[in-house]
Amino acid sequence: MSTPAPTPAPASLPGHGHGPGHGPGTGASASAGGSSPDGPRPAPPATLPANVFHPDRPDRLLRMLTKLSDHLISHLTMPGLRRDPALPPPRAAGALVLEVSARREVAEDAVELTLTAPGGEQLPGWEPGCHLDLTLPSGRRRQYSLCGDRADRSAYRIAVRRIAGGGGGSEEVHRDLVPGSTVSTLGPRNAFPFAAEPALLLIAGGIGITPVLPMAREAARRGLDWHLVHTGRSRASMPFAEELAALDPEGRRVTFHCYDSDGYPDPERLLDLAPAADAAVYCCGPAPLLAGVRRAFEQRPLRALHAERFTPPPIVDGRPFTLRLTDGTEVPVPADRSALDALLDARPGTAYSCRQGFCGTCRVRVLSGTPEHRDHRLTDEERAAGDLLICVSRAEEGTCLELEV
Numbered sequence: 233m234s235t236p237a238p239t240p241a242p243a244s245l246p247g248h249g250h251g252p253g254h255g256p257g258t259g260a261s262a263s264a265g266g267s268s269p270d271g272p273r274p275a276p277p278a279t280l281p282a283n284v285f286h287p288d289r290p291d292r293l294l295r296m297l298t299k300l301s302d303h304l305i306s307h308l309t310m311p312g313l314r315r316d317p318a319l320p321p322p323r324a325a326g327a328l329v330l331e332v333s334a335r336r337e338v339a340e341d342a343v344e345l346t347l348t349a350p351g352g353e354q355l356p357g358w359e360p361g362c363h364l365d366l367t368l369p370s371g372r373r374r375q376y377s378l379c380g381d382r383a384d385r386s387a388y389r390i391a392v393r394r395i396a397g398g399g400g401g402s403e404e405v406h407r408d409l410v411p412g413s414t415v416s417t418l419g420p421r422n423a424f425p426f427a428a429e430p431a432l433l434l435i436a437g438g439i440g441i442t443p444v445l446p447m448a449r450e451a452a453r454r455g456l457d458w459h460l461v462h463t464g465r466s467r468a469s470m471p472f473a474e475e476l477a478a479l480d481p482e483g484r485r486v487t488f489h490c491y492d493s494d495g496y497p498d499p500e501r502l503l504d505l506a507p508a509a510d511a512a513v514y515c516c517g518p519a520p521l522l523a524g525v526r527r528a529f530e531q532r533p534l535r536a537l538h539a540e541r542f543t544p545p546p547i548v549d550g551r552p553f554t555l556r557l558t559d560g561t562e563v564p565v566p567a568d569r570s571a572l573d574a575l576l577d578a579r580p581g582t583a584y585s586c587r588q589g590f591c592g593t594c595r596v597r598v599l600s601g602t603p604e605h606r607d608h609r610l611t612d613e614e615r616a617a618g619d620l621l622i623c624v625s626r627a628e629e630g631t632c633l634e635l636e637v
């Protein structure tokens with residue numbers, strides 16, 4: 233492992249130290265003239281409504297408000313807030329069409345996009361760990377963590393690694409989202425909240441640095457005792473070294489661990505970097521890294537482990553069952569595959585996003601059969617009404633779920 237202090241942050245990078253702001257949509261004061269990678273941006277002329285609805289809270293009042301909000305967004309004309317008629321209708325409140333105002337390569341096969349309101353309005357506030365749902369031109373929905381400075385309300389920044397042979401979303405971002413193009417977004421939403429404990433170990437694997445970078449920024453602003461370790465296959469593949477160096481002028485708080493020079497990281501060694509014996513640990517990265525950190529964590533008196541994976545969770549106790557579609561097609565679901573993956577073979581256009589049972593994009597209606605719900609989103613009422621999240625949920629061995637698909 234190495235703890236270099238790479239090149240200082242260039243003047244064109246977004247500034248830091250805009251002062252603390254701790255509440256969702258409230259604390260981050262506007263940064264008039266906040267900068268983007270392309271240079272200074274004029275002060276935003278107006279403020280969009282704060283994103284007060286949290287689509288992950290599935291109560292009845294919220295659903296009513298969500299529908300009302302979607303209706304209003306569809307029919308009202310607000311400066312800078314418009315819907316792209318070519319895109320499918322959004323399923324939650326807070327849909328915004330944003331423009332790609334800048335794009336830059338931040339590492340091998342990784343681009344950073346700066347997204348702004350077409351009229352330059354301020355964007356809803358967000359917290360470290362938040363992500364944005366993007367509806368890509370093809371209709372694919374994907375979630376990307378916000379990696380910019382939340383004190384800059386003039387723009388959102390996301391970074392996307394191209395995954396060749398993946399689901400196609402990252403390749404579409406790399407190919408089609410260029411300066412001047414627009415994209416429909418939902419959020420920000422937070423599935424990886426940052427509790428700002430007094431002592432913190434932040435672990436990021438590869439592009440998993442995206443939600444962790446704002447946490448480090450927040451920790452630095454608040455004067456917390458933090459250490460960040462960024463792992464990746466090589467330095468060239470690891471984005472945001474300059475931003476990290478700017479947060480760590482003395483070179484004490486950031487460690488880079490490259491597989492090509494340091495070998496695969498030992499999770500025990502990673503946890504040794506915690507700044508205190510009772511530090512909280514935040515980890516975002518590929519499943520093997522998370523699994524190793526989780527195992528090592530269980531042997532220590534550390535305070536808490538907060539983790540976000542960007543691959544689907546492993547299937548535990550999977551049993552084979554069958555899906556029957558409305559046209560009579562039967563789709564076998566093997567023990568080691570998700571129902572979503574099996575359905576995608578038969579219906580490649582099936583909508584999905586997180587593949588972890590929290591975004592709700594893959595929701596389908598069950599017409600008959602008994603599902604085994606494994607998500608963390610649906611209410612009892614929604615389950616009783618026949619809703620099912622097929623990215624994680626299953627059925628008993630040998631049974632059949634008839635779906636309205």
Ligand code: FES
Nearest residue numbers: 585587592594623
């Ligand atoms: S894809 Fe997100 S809940 Fe299924």
